[in-house]
Amino acid sequence: MTKEALKVQNLCFNYGNLEILKDVSLAVSQNSIHGVVGANGAGKSTFLDVVAGYLKPKSGNINLMGKDITGESVVGRIKLGLARTFQKVELYSTLDVYDHVLLAIRQKEKLKNHKRSKLDIFKQHGPSKAEAVEVDEILEKVGLINLKNIPVSTVSLGLSRMVELARALALDPKLILLDEPSSGLNPDETGRFTDLILNLVASSDVSFLIVEHDLSVITTSTRELTVLDMGKVLASGLTSEVLDDPDVKYTYLGR
Amino acid sequence: MKDLPVFIIAGIPFGCVYALGASGLVLSYKTSGLLNLAFGAQAFITSLFFYSSYDANWPFALAFIIWVILFSFLLGVVFDKVLFQKLRHSSVSVKLVGVLGLLIALPSIAQALLGQRSPNIKPFLFSTNKIYFRLFSYPVSGENIQTVIVTLIVIILLTWLLRYSKIGLSMKAVVESPKLAQLNGISAERVSSIAFGISGILAGLSGVLLAPILHEINSYDLTLLVVAGTAGAACGGFSSLPLTFLFSIGLGILQEVVAGYVPQNFALAASIRPSLPFIVLIGALLFNRRLKNIGNIKDPMAEVDPPQRSLLKYYSYNPVKLRAIILAVVLVSFFSVTFGGIVSGNWKFVLCQGCALAVIFLSITLLTGSTGIVSLSQATFAGFGAFLTAQLVSRYNLPVLVALVMATFICLLIGLVVALFSLKLKGLGAALLTLGFALLADNLIFPSSYLANGATGVYLPRPTIGSINFNSDKYWFIFEAVVLVLTASFVIVVRSSKKGLEALAISGSVPGAQSIGLDYSKSALLFFSIAAAIAGFGGGLYGITQQNISSQDFNWEFSLLFLVLVVVMGVRSIEGALVGAFAYVIVQELLDTYAGNNIGLIISIAVGLLALIWVLDPEGLVERQNRIWVSTYRSLKLRRDKAVV
Structure with missing residues (x-):
């Protein structure tokens, strides 16, 4: 049985009275790339911020490499092997x-x-x-x-x-959260980035959770995929199966 | 409590003036994201021009329309077009230096044009000294009535403008998102210029109405208006105009009520009233949670903006030793020229002042240059250093250099406490809190006989070590020069240390630094406290150089001046601080010799204009020259290496 790098169970998050994440659960297998897609406002970036510890969840559990990190600070999570990148590049x-x-x-x-x-x-x-x-x-x-x-x-x-x-x-992480890494890149740059993360998964023990809009990145790099819709999980599983799901096709792909 | 209604009525006119200034501030801040602290200067020059013309027998209506309506409006529009629109996407320090440049230069430019004599404040709508009626036994005079009436008219007009006019609707759209508004065919730039124009009129009105209440026009009123207006706007979260009006009027009332009930024999009775706006500002910044991100208004469509322009990595000759040697050579040359008899007169003393000032300036290099944090209280820390040294000498008979070291340590602790409060906020909020601290120190702390001893000031003796008596400027200069080289080396070492690199990372991107577990608060606390200690140390040296000092030598305006001078010269290099300090004292001495009474005016105008030129290209004059030299040196070296190969 594959071990899980990240396991999220029944995660809920509210901004005031507004429910942003409702009972979100997913698992990222070790040495794999797991994608998260969804329309604008589906809660993808909030989900990433909650996992990274920037926002506190209302309820639910987050496990990293089998260890409960729900109550850990941002630094505590980095110490246990979590790293991230940003949608809007944050360099010094x-x-x-x-x-x-x-x-x-x-x-x-x-x-x-x-x-x-x-x-x-x-x-x-x-x-x-x-x-x-x-x-x-x-x-x-x-x-x-x-x-x-x-x-x-x-x-x-x-x-x-x-x-x-x-x-x-x-930071020698076990899991890296990538927030829309292809945003603003041309197809060549996107291709190089995808190849790089595939190589990293193949050559080391790092896993990726990647929030992305570009379906070509998802289809070429991820093994598993979760689709978020209005803060809920619409479908989760192997990428090819999820993309064939009629609900996903109707809601997210508009087919 | 029978006097309470009287105090409340007495406070309303002040509150109205604050409300006018504050609402202008909020209006322009909401449409542009820029906190225009220069509105106090706009108020000052409008009232100066208005009363000068009115005093020169212009008809009231003509003077009012030309100066308060047209001039104020145009001034706001021009500032926005020429400067503020270019500052929108700049860092906090660039924005602040831009508006502070205006705040420093404008009043002096107006005074240079009109002369320094304050015009007569002639009554206009109502006679100023006449009592029209009594309310709860409070004599209501003409200036009170005209202030309240004008404020009511402004409230009605503003409400109409924002709720029912086309431009009001456009303003609301721009507040939400300038970019989305532009997609709907609204010119965000035009709308923001109009907002700055209207805020200019409000500033002008507040200045014109404040003068009769205070019976004079002076630059201290400008401070009061800036801080009271900012406090009122901060209480309203820099967003709600009705709340801003209410809180500003409440602030005016609170001032009178507190002043009315404080016992007259209380030591600080006279200081409490003018200090209340600073205290309210500090309180609002600390406790109003909506202000946590003040200065960071983000357009939801900001992602489409090109990335902020950032400065390149700072280039310098790396070795500390080499730079320390260059500095030592420069100082020795100064010494030979001055003390070798080539120049005479006051110049020996001027160089001593320059060394002490350079130490204070280095504190800004360390803090703002490394962490990006802007402190508007470095002159205050310098004041603490000087006054504490004097007190330790006079009260405990300590040798002056021992007292200086102890005072430096106390400044480190004061810096730590100020940092603990001010760093709860980031960027502009933290800078405003340090300004509040500086004003509070000027009004409540320094006047105490335990520190600066009011206007009388304190005496600091020069030290004597063995047979060397430092009363001679020659020996004191040598001592200070050695101390300056050591301090500059210390700053270089700290900046290029591991902690220095972390601070640079944090100043580049707080989220990026957080993503690898770097702690903003710890780094900020460390650098802020060390900078406070260096400023205190420099202040002590300055005090020992001057020997007689008072709180006027370290008031809040010097903090602004010091900051502007250092950043204009180059905040990331020690050379910027050194050139800034020596240029300042040398130019001051030259002006003192040749320009007589206008020295303050000329310096303010020059510094203000330099700041305005700098914000358009914030690399720093010395820093840019340094980069050119380093790149020339590198290309020459590369050519030589190639030739060798």
Whole structure:
């Protein structure tokens, strides 16, 4: 039986009296890519924010690698192996590509080894030998090694999304939440991004939960798919089966 | 309690003036997302022009229409077109420096044009000193009646404009989403310009009505109006006009009631009344949850905007040692020129002032340059440093340098406390809270005999170490220069430390930093407290240089001036702070020698205009030059390396 990287059960979330998520349940198998699709306002991004710990659910459970993380803080979840990217790219505008990965590696060490935050105001920020090797490995993996000294404010949106992914990978996560990674990318860039996450799943033990509008990304990369409609799960299962579901075709695909 | 109705009636005219200013602020903020703190300056210059013309025997109607209606409206529109529309998508520090530039420059420009003499405040609708009737035994005079009548007319007109007019409907659409409104054929830019025009008229009206109540027009009233207006608008959450009106009038009443009931023999009785708006502003910012994201109004369609323009990675010659050596060489050259007898007179003292000021400026480099947090109270921390040093020397007979170190430590703790409060908010909210703190210190804390000792001020002796007596400017300059090099090196080390890199990340993107578990609050607390300590240390040095100092040397206006000077020169490099400080003292001395009485005016206008030029290209003058030098150096090096290969 495949183990689950993420298991969400009966998740509910309200903004005031407005129910945004109603009894949402899904499971992401380890070493797989799980897609979440739905029309605008279906609750996809809210779902991602609740899983990442940015919003507190009204009820329900979230398990990461078999451990209940429902009450954990954002940092607690990162420590247990959760990382994320954003729909609107969130990079450190004055730093270069290298610094993004270096900072994430340091945070990983600090969080995983339960190190207390030190008053490091006199230690220069340059990398140690071990850190330098690790940063280069990650940049190599995502194909950014030749751009490591480029300030992120000068790179294209496609590359910015790669930098976000590299930063997430540097945390050595078990599950990465990707929020509409193809938004704003051209077909070539989208193809490269999809190939990259497929390679990462094949070559390491990371899983992805990907919220996406672009069905070509979903069909080429995900094994399982959940369709959200008005905050509820309309269908969930193997991607090919879900996309053939008459309800999904009618509600989401408009066929 | 039999006087309560009297105090309430006495407070209503003040409340009305605050309400007019505040509603203008809310109107422009809602349509543009920009908090126009310069509205106080607009109020000041409109009332100055109006009363000057009226005093020169212009007919009332003509003066009113030209200055209060047409001039104020056009001023608002021009500011929006030329500056505010360019600031919409800028960072908090750029927005703030833009409006602060106007706030600093405008009153001085008006005074330069009209002369510094305040015009007579002639009555217009009603005679100002005449008592028309008594209400609960309160003598209601002409200025009270005209203020209330004008405010009522404005409420009726604004309500009609927003509810029933075409432009009102367009404004509501732009408030929701400028981009969606544009898709419906509404020009969001035009609507926001009109909103700024109307807010200009409201600011002008508040200035014109405030003058007869206070019987004068001066720049302190400008502060009162800015803070009281901002406090009223903050209570209304910067969104609801009816609430803004109600709270502003309530604030005017509260001021009179509190002033009426505070015992006259209470030490701070005179300070409490003018301080209430600051206290209300701080309270509103801390407790009104709607203000948590003030300054971050987002269009739901903002996703279609191109990404914000950000500055490139800061280029510098990396080694601390090299930069410290360059700074030392510059200071030694200054020393040789000045003390070698090439220049004479007051210049030795001026250089000593420059060193102390540069230390204060470095606190802004560290805080704003690393974290993006804007503090409008760095001069206040400097004041704490100076006054505490003086008090520790005079009360406990401590050697002055020991007292300075202790005062620096106390400033670190004060900074920590201020940060704990102000960092509950982010961006503009935090900056406003620090402004509230600065004003509170000016009015309630510094006057105490335990600190600045009111207008009398305090005395700070120069130290004596062994046989060296630092009463000589020569030796004191050497001491300060060494301290400045050490402080600059400290700032460089902290900025390029691990924590410095984290702070840069957080200032680049808080959500991005949060996604890897970086803690905004901890980093902000650390940098804010260290910056407060550096400012306090610099303030102490400045006090020891001057020897006699009073609270006027560190009032809130200096915080604005310091911030503008440092960011204009380049907030991300220590060179920006150093050039800013020395340029300031040198220009001040030159003006003092050649421009006589107009020195304050010229400096305000120059600094204000520099700020306005800077916001259009916020790299910083020194920083840009630095980048050009570094890239030239690198390309030369590359060419040389290629030649070697």
